[in-house]
Amino acid sequence: MNAVLQGHTASASALAALLHVDKVSLEYKTPQRVVRATHEVSFDVYPGDRFVLLGPSGCGKSTLLKSVAGFIEPSDGEIRLDGQRVSEPGPDRIVVFQEFDQLPPWKTVKQNVMFPLLASRTLKRREAEERALHYLEKVGLAAFADAYPHTLSGGMKARVAIARALAMQPKILLMDEPFAALDALTRRKMQEELLQLWDEVRFTLLFVTHSIEEALVVGNRILLLSPHPGRVRAEINAHPFDLNSLGGVDFQHTAQRIHRLLFDEDGELQVEPDLRFQDIRISN
Structure with missing residues:
Protein backbone atom coordinates (compact mmCIF):
# COMPACT_ATOMS: atom_id res chain seq x y z
CA MET A 1 0.00 0.00 0.00
CA ARG A 93 25.40 7.37 -18.99
CA ILE A 94 28.84 7.82 -17.44
CA VAL A 95 29.76 6.15 -14.14
CA VAL A 96 32.14 7.46 -11.47
CA PHE A 97 33.07 4.56 -9.20
CA GLN A 98 34.33 4.49 -5.63
CA GLU A 99 37.91 3.67 -6.55
CA PHE A 100 39.95 5.98 -8.76
CA ASP A 101 42.67 3.51 -9.72
CA GLN A 102 40.87 3.19 -13.07
CA LEU A 103 42.83 6.27 -14.17
CA PRO A 104 45.56 4.79 -16.44
CA PRO A 105 48.82 5.70 -14.68
CA TRP A 106 50.75 6.19 -17.92
CA LYS A 107 48.40 8.98 -19.06
CA THR A 108 48.52 12.52 -17.76
CA VAL A 109 45.49 14.12 -16.12
CA LYS A 110 44.55 15.81 -19.40
CA GLN A 111 45.04 12.60 -21.38
CA ASN A 112 42.84 10.71 -18.90
CA VAL A 113 40.01 13.20 -19.43
CA MET A 114 40.51 13.13 -23.21
CA PHE A 115 40.64 9.35 -23.48
CA PRO A 116 36.88 8.50 -23.53
CA LEU A 117 36.21 11.40 -25.90
CA LEU A 118 38.73 9.98 -28.37
CA ALA A 119 37.94 6.29 -27.80
CA SER A 120 34.24 6.88 -28.46
CA ARG A 121 35.06 9.15 -31.41
CA THR A 122 32.92 11.83 -29.83
CA LEU A 123 35.49 14.52 -30.69
CA LYS A 124 38.69 14.88 -32.66
CA ARG A 125 41.92 15.42 -30.75
CA ARG A 126 41.98 19.21 -30.77
CA GLU A 127 38.35 19.54 -29.67
CA ALA A 128 38.84 16.80 -27.07
CA GLU A 129 41.83 18.66 -25.61
CA GLU A 130 39.84 21.91 -25.43
CA ARG A 131 36.94 20.21 -23.68
CA ALA A 132 39.24 18.36 -21.28
CA LEU A 133 40.92 21.60 -20.26
CA HIS A 134 37.51 23.25 -19.86
CA TYR A 135 36.31 20.64 -17.36
CA LEU A 136 39.65 20.47 -15.57
CA GLU A 137 39.24 24.19 -15.03
CA LYS A 138 35.75 23.53 -13.65
CA VAL A 139 37.10 21.11 -11.04
CA GLY A 140 40.10 23.29 -10.18
CA LEU A 141 42.79 21.10 -11.74
CA ALA A 142 43.86 23.11 -14.79
CA ALA A 143 47.30 23.57 -13.25
CA PHE A 144 47.70 19.79 -12.99
CA ALA A 145 46.77 18.95 -16.59
CA ASP A 146 50.22 17.50 -17.31
CA ALA A 147 50.62 15.69 -13.99
CA TYR A 148 50.35 11.90 -13.65
CA PRO A 149 47.81 10.17 -11.37
CA HIS A 150 50.42 8.84 -8.92
CA THR A 151 51.32 12.43 -8.00
CA LEU A 152 47.73 13.30 -7.02
CA SER A 153 45.92 13.00 -3.72
CA GLY A 154 42.76 10.91 -3.43
CA GLY A 155 40.57 14.01 -3.63
CA MET A 156 42.37 15.21 -6.74
CA LYS A 157 41.93 11.81 -8.39
CA ALA A 158 38.21 12.04 -7.60
CA ARG A 159 38.08 15.41 -9.31
CA VAL A 160 39.81 13.99 -12.40
CA ALA A 161 37.23 11.19 -12.53
CA ILE A 162 34.40 13.73 -12.29
CA ALA A 163 35.95 15.95 -14.97
CA ARG A 164 36.39 12.94 -17.25
CA ALA A 165 32.74 11.97 -16.77
CA LEU A 166 31.35 15.48 -17.31
CA ALA A 167 33.54 16.00 -20.39
CA MET A 168 31.47 13.33 -22.12
CA GLN A 169 28.41 15.52 -21.43
CA PRO A 170 26.20 12.54 -20.57
CA LYS A 171 22.46 12.79 -20.13
Whole structure:
Protein backbone atom coordinates (compact mmCIF):
# COMPACT_ATOMS: atom_id res chain seq x y z
CA MET A 1 0.00 0.00 0.00
CA ASN A 2 1.29 3.47 -0.82
CA ALA A 3 0.53 6.60 1.14
CA VAL A 4 1.27 10.02 -0.32
CA LEU A 5 1.70 12.99 2.03
CA GLN A 6 1.49 16.31 0.19
CA GLY A 7 1.88 16.52 -3.58
CA HIS A 8 4.99 16.28 -5.69
CA THR A 9 6.63 19.62 -6.24
CA ALA A 10 5.38 21.66 -9.17
CA SER A 11 8.85 21.77 -10.73
CA ALA A 12 9.01 17.98 -10.95
CA SER A 13 5.44 17.48 -12.17
CA ALA A 14 5.92 20.04 -14.95
CA LEU A 15 8.80 18.05 -16.46
CA ALA A 16 8.96 14.72 -18.22
CA ALA A 17 11.13 12.17 -16.45
CA LEU A 18 14.60 11.79 -17.97
CA LEU A 19 15.15 8.39 -16.31
CA HIS A 20 12.23 6.02 -15.71
CA VAL A 21 12.82 2.89 -13.65
CA ASP A 22 9.72 0.69 -13.67
CA LYS A 23 9.33 -2.25 -11.25
CA VAL A 24 12.93 -3.38 -11.71
CA SER A 25 13.99 -6.62 -10.04
CA LEU A 26 17.64 -7.66 -10.23
CA GLU A 27 19.12 -11.08 -9.56
CA TYR A 28 22.55 -12.70 -9.55
CA LYS A 29 23.67 -16.30 -9.30
CA THR A 30 25.90 -17.88 -6.69
CA PRO A 31 27.08 -21.51 -6.77
CA GLN A 32 24.30 -22.34 -4.33
CA ARG A 33 21.32 -20.28 -5.49
CA VAL A 34 19.86 -17.29 -7.29
CA VAL A 35 19.91 -14.17 -5.11
CA ARG A 36 17.41 -11.34 -5.60
CA ALA A 37 19.21 -8.01 -5.12
CA THR A 38 16.22 -5.69 -5.67
CA HIS A 39 12.49 -6.31 -5.87
CA GLU A 40 10.18 -4.21 -8.08
CA VAL A 41 11.95 -0.89 -7.58
CA SER A 42 10.37 2.09 -9.35
CA PHE A 43 11.39 5.75 -9.48
CA ASP A 44 11.75 8.69 -11.86
CA VAL A 45 14.67 11.10 -12.20
CA TYR A 46 13.98 14.51 -13.73
CA PRO A 47 16.43 16.78 -15.58
CA GLY A 48 18.65 18.59 -13.11
CA ASP A 49 17.83 16.26 -10.21
CA ARG A 50 20.40 15.21 -7.66
CA PHE A 51 18.70 11.88 -6.99
CA VAL A 52 20.15 9.71 -4.23
CA LEU A 53 19.72 5.96 -3.74
CA LEU A 54 20.12 5.48 0.00
CA GLY A 55 20.12 2.23 1.91
CA PRO A 56 22.18 -0.16 4.05
CA SER A 57 24.89 -2.40 2.63
CA GLY A 58 23.40 -5.25 0.60
CA CYS A 59 20.19 -3.47 -0.39
CA GLY A 60 21.11 -3.55 -4.10
CA LYS A 61 21.63 0.18 -4.64
CA SER A 62 24.97 -0.22 -6.46
CA THR A 63 23.55 -3.12 -8.48
CA LEU A 64 20.64 -0.88 -9.44
CA LEU A 65 23.00 1.88 -10.56
CA LYS A 66 24.95 -0.62 -12.68
CA SER A 67 21.69 -1.68 -14.27
CA VAL A 68 20.91 1.94 -15.14
CA ALA A 69 24.41 2.10 -16.64
CA GLY A 70 23.53 -0.89 -18.82
CA PHE A 71 25.95 -3.39 -17.24
CA ILE A 72 23.25 -5.61 -15.70
CA GLU A 73 19.97 -6.57 -17.35
CA PRO A 74 16.90 -6.62 -15.08
CA SER A 75 15.25 -9.97 -14.50
CA ASP A 76 11.93 -8.10 -14.41
CA GLY A 77 10.89 -4.55 -15.18
CA GLU A 78 12.32 -1.92 -17.48
CA ILE A 79 14.66 1.07 -17.46
CA ARG A 80 14.21 3.92 -19.95
CA LEU A 81 16.45 6.94 -20.46
CA ASP A 82 14.96 9.82 -22.41
CA GLY A 83 12.30 7.43 -23.69
CA GLN A 84 14.76 4.81 -24.94
CA ARG A 85 15.04 1.39 -23.30
CA VAL A 86 18.40 0.79 -21.61
CA SER A 87 19.87 -2.49 -22.83
CA GLU A 88 23.64 -1.86 -22.86
CA PRO A 89 26.22 0.71 -21.74
CA GLY A 90 26.34 3.97 -23.66
CA PRO A 91 28.00 7.42 -23.60
CA ASP A 92 24.73 8.98 -22.43
CA ARG A 93 25.40 7.37 -18.99
CA ILE A 94 28.84 7.82 -17.44
CA VAL A 95 29.76 6.15 -14.14
CA VAL A 96 32.14 7.46 -11.47
CA PHE A 97 33.07 4.56 -9.20
CA GLN A 98 34.33 4.49 -5.63
CA GLU A 99 37.91 3.67 -6.55
CA PHE A 100 39.95 5.98 -8.76
CA ASP A 101 42.67 3.51 -9.72
CA GLN A 102 40.87 3.19 -13.07
CA LEU A 103 42.83 6.27 -14.17
CA PRO A 104 45.56 4.79 -16.44
CA PRO A 105 48.82 5.70 -14.68
CA TRP A 106 50.75 6.19 -17.92
CA LYS A 107 48.40 8.98 -19.06
CA THR A 108 48.52 12.52 -17.76
CA VAL A 109 45.49 14.12 -16.12
CA LYS A 110 44.55 15.81 -19.40
CA GLN A 111 45.04 12.60 -21.38
CA ASN A 112 42.84 10.71 -18.90
CA VAL A 113 40.01 13.20 -19.43
CA MET A 114 40.51 13.13 -23.21
CA PHE A 115 40.64 9.35 -23.48
CA PRO A 116 36.88 8.50 -23.53
CA LEU A 117 36.21 11.40 -25.90
CA LEU A 118 38.73 9.98 -28.37
CA ALA A 119 37.94 6.29 -27.80
CA SER A 120 34.24 6.88 -28.46
CA ARG A 121 35.06 9.15 -31.41
CA THR A 122 32.92 11.83 -29.83
CA LEU A 123 35.49 14.52 -30.69
CA LYS A 124 38.69 14.88 -32.66
CA ARG A 125 41.92 15.42 -30.75
CA ARG A 126 41.98 19.21 -30.77
CA GLU A 127 38.35 19.54 -29.67
CA ALA A 128 38.84 16.80 -27.07
CA GLU A 129 41.83 18.66 -25.61
CA GLU A 130 39.84 21.91 -25.43
CA ARG A 131 36.94 20.21 -23.68
CA ALA A 132 39.24 18.36 -21.28
CA LEU A 133 40.92 21.60 -20.26
CA HIS A 134 37.51 23.25 -19.86
CA TYR A 135 36.31 20.64 -17.36
CA LEU A 136 39.65 20.47 -15.57
CA GLU A 137 39.24 24.19 -15.03
CA LYS A 138 35.75 23.53 -13.65
CA VAL A 139 37.10 21.11 -11.04
CA GLY A 140 40.10 23.29 -10.18
CA LEU A 141 42.79 21.10 -11.74
CA ALA A 142 43.86 23.11 -14.79
CA ALA A 143 47.30 23.57 -13.25
CA PHE A 144 47.70 19.79 -12.99
CA ALA A 145 46.77 18.95 -16.59
CA ASP A 146 50.22 17.50 -17.31
CA ALA A 147 50.62 15.69 -13.99
CA TYR A 148 50.35 11.90 -13.65
CA PRO A 149 47.81 10.17 -11.37
CA HIS A 150 50.42 8.84 -8.92
CA THR A 151 51.32 12.43 -8.00
CA LEU A 152 47.73 13.30 -7.02
CA SER A 153 45.92 13.00 -3.72
CA GLY A 154 42.76 10.91 -3.43
CA GLY A 155 40.57 14.01 -3.63
CA MET A 156 42.37 15.21 -6.74
CA LYS A 157 41.93 11.81 -8.39
CA ALA A 158 38.21 12.04 -7.60
CA ARG A 159 38.08 15.41 -9.31
CA VAL A 160 39.81 13.99 -12.40
CA ALA A 161 37.23 11.19 -12.53
CA ILE A 162 34.40 13.73 -12.29
CA ALA A 163 35.95 15.95 -14.97
CA ARG A 164 36.39 12.94 -17.25
CA ALA A 165 32.74 11.97 -16.77
CA LEU A 166 31.35 15.48 -17.31
CA ALA A 167 33.54 16.00 -20.39
CA MET A 168 31.47 13.33 -22.12
CA GLN A 169 28.41 15.52 -21.43
CA PRO A 170 26.20 12.54 -20.57
CA LYS A 171 22.46 12.79 -20.13
CA ILE A 172 22.93 11.51 -16.59
CA LEU A 173 25.99 11.19 -14.35
CA LEU A 174 26.05 8.02 -12.23
CA MET A 175 28.13 8.06 -9.03
CA ASP A 176 28.60 4.89 -6.97
CA GLU A 177 29.71 5.92 -3.46
CA PRO A 178 32.41 8.05 -5.12
CA PHE A 179 33.82 9.55 -1.91
CA ALA A 180 33.63 6.51 0.38
CA ALA A 181 37.35 5.76 0.16
CA LEU A 182 38.37 9.30 1.13
CA ASP A 183 39.16 10.54 4.61
CA ALA A 184 36.40 12.48 6.38
CA LEU A 185 37.75 15.97 5.69
CA THR A 186 38.45 15.27 2.00
CA ARG A 187 35.05 13.64 1.63
CA ARG A 188 33.33 16.73 3.00
CA LYS A 189 35.36 18.94 0.68
CA MET A 190 34.42 16.80 -2.33
CA GLN A 191 30.73 16.98 -1.41
CA GLU A 192 31.00 20.75 -1.29
CA GLU A 193 32.81 20.90 -4.63
CA LEU A 194 30.28 18.56 -6.25
CA LEU A 195 27.43 20.88 -5.23
CA GLN A 196 29.33 23.94 -6.47
CA LEU A 197 29.94 22.19 -9.78
CA TRP A 198 26.26 21.26 -10.03
CA ASP A 199 25.30 24.90 -9.40
CA GLU A 200 27.43 25.88 -12.38
CA VAL A 201 26.81 23.03 -14.85
CA ARG A 202 23.34 21.76 -13.72
CA PHE A 203 23.92 18.15 -14.74
CA THR A 204 21.52 15.34 -13.79
CA LEU A 205 22.93 13.11 -11.06
CA LEU A 206 22.09 9.61 -9.78
CA PHE A 207 24.15 9.13 -6.61
CA VAL A 208 24.53 5.99 -4.47
CA THR A 209 25.42 6.15 -0.77
CA HIS A 210 24.80 4.33 2.50
CA SER A 211 25.37 7.53 4.49
CA ILE A 212 22.22 9.37 5.59
CA GLU A 213 24.25 12.52 6.20
CA GLU A 214 25.76 12.43 2.69
CA ALA A 215 22.34 11.83 1.14
CA LEU A 216 20.92 14.90 2.89
CA VAL A 217 23.83 17.08 1.78
CA VAL A 218 24.08 15.87 -1.83
CA GLY A 219 20.48 15.07 -2.76
CA ASN A 220 17.39 17.09 -3.52
CA ARG A 221 15.45 13.82 -3.84
CA ILE A 222 16.16 10.62 -1.92
CA LEU A 223 14.93 7.06 -2.50
CA LEU A 224 15.13 4.90 0.62
CA LEU A 225 15.73 1.19 -0.01
CA SER A 226 15.01 -1.52 2.54
CA PRO A 227 17.60 -4.11 3.62
CA HIS A 228 18.13 -7.06 1.28
CA PRO A 229 16.40 -7.52 -1.06
CA GLY A 230 16.09 -3.83 -1.84
CA ARG A 231 12.53 -2.56 -1.98
CA VAL A 232 11.37 1.05 -2.07
CA ARG A 233 10.79 2.04 1.54
CA ALA A 234 10.05 5.70 0.91
CA GLU A 235 10.73 8.50 -1.54
CA ILE A 236 11.52 11.95 -0.21
CA ASN A 237 11.67 15.35 -1.84
CA ALA A 238 13.73 17.18 0.76
CA HIS A 239 15.01 20.70 1.13
CA PRO A 240 18.75 20.10 0.82
CA PHE A 241 21.02 20.93 3.72
CA ASP A 242 24.43 22.45 3.25
CA LEU A 243 27.61 21.30 4.94
CA ASN A 244 27.25 23.98 7.60
CA SER A 245 24.06 22.26 8.77
CA LEU A 246 25.71 18.96 9.75
CA GLY A 247 25.89 19.60 13.47
CA GLY A 248 22.55 21.38 13.72
CA VAL A 249 19.45 20.18 15.55
CA ASP A 250 17.30 20.22 12.38
CA PHE A 251 19.84 18.13 10.50
CA GLN A 252 20.13 15.54 13.26
CA HIS A 253 16.36 15.36 13.67
CA THR A 254 15.90 14.77 9.94
CA ALA A 255 18.66 12.14 9.85
CA GLN A 256 17.02 10.29 12.75
CA ARG A 257 13.65 10.31 11.00
CA ILE A 258 15.18 8.89 7.83
CA HIS A 259 16.86 6.18 9.91
CA ARG A 260 13.45 5.23 11.31
CA LEU A 261 11.97 5.16 7.81
CA LEU A 262 14.77 2.87 6.65
CA PHE A 263 14.72 0.40 9.50
CA ASP A 264 11.21 0.43 10.98
CA GLU A 265 10.02 -3.08 10.18
CA ASP A 266 6.50 -3.04 11.64
CA GLY A 267 4.97 -1.50 8.52
CA GLU A 268 3.19 1.17 10.58
CA LEU A 269 5.29 4.22 9.87
CA GLN A 270 4.13 7.44 11.46
CA VAL A 271 5.13 10.54 9.48
CA GLU A 272 4.64 13.90 11.12
CA PRO A 273 4.67 17.20 9.20
CA ASP A 274 8.23 18.43 8.67
CA LEU A 275 9.21 21.54 6.72
CA ARG A 276 12.33 19.74 5.53
CA PHE A 277 10.20 17.17 3.73
CA GLN A 278 8.20 18.55 0.82
CA ASP A 279 6.88 15.13 -0.13
CA ILE A 280 7.11 11.66 1.35
CA ARG A 281 5.76 8.58 -0.38
CA ILE A 282 5.89 5.45 1.72
CA SER A 283 5.80 1.96 0.25
CA ASN A 284 4.94 -0.99 2.50
